[in-house]
Amino acid sequence: DQQVKQNSPSLSVQEGRISILNCDYTNSMFDYFLWYKKYPAEGPTFLISISSIKDKNEDGRFTVFLNKSAKHLSLHIVPSQPGDSAVYFCAALYNFNKFYFGSGTKLNVKP
């Protein structure tokens, strides 16, 4: 049973608008949550993370929100750019040992 879920396989957004990618998890003991971005034929690259003791972390156009009561996190990209088109993976870190990944959301930002 997947502990980290991304229920939207794909998302299409117009350039300049906001992209919101969602992720749900089941284990309340996760220490950190991370977002990775993956282009075709490349490995995932780290984008942004948030500690389980915080509810928001911002880095430029990227903001991650954590709602622990709902076991939900989201990644906001504002404004979206065509170069943001990629697959985004949500991941959770357990006991500072193991990472659990969601199935990914493919974002398409239209010019």
Next chain:
Amino acid sequence: DADVTQTPRNRITKTGKRIMLECSQTKGHDRMYWYRQDPGLGLRLIYYSFDVKDINKGEISDGYSVSRQAQAKFSLSLESAIPNQTALYFCATSDFKGSETQYFGPGTRLLVL
């Protein structure tokens, strides 16, 4: 040069064959991981190693084995490949010294016929 390299990048093999996927890193990290990616399932952990003498099974270790030859090298073996091991395989490293993130290699695409 890439910090995490994987060889080969693509491999086609037949059922029953033994194959090895190799991973090397120049980041000086102690921790190394092997994942496989399947459509609709994301990345699933096969094995991980926190130093040369420490090897741990992940979620889906059956049918796989690993060897940590040095801090910089972590190889994944399929002793007798089967078609449902067809997937994209990623190696990753981390150190948790100031950062909880992982650094991934470019992946190896494996097809088992």
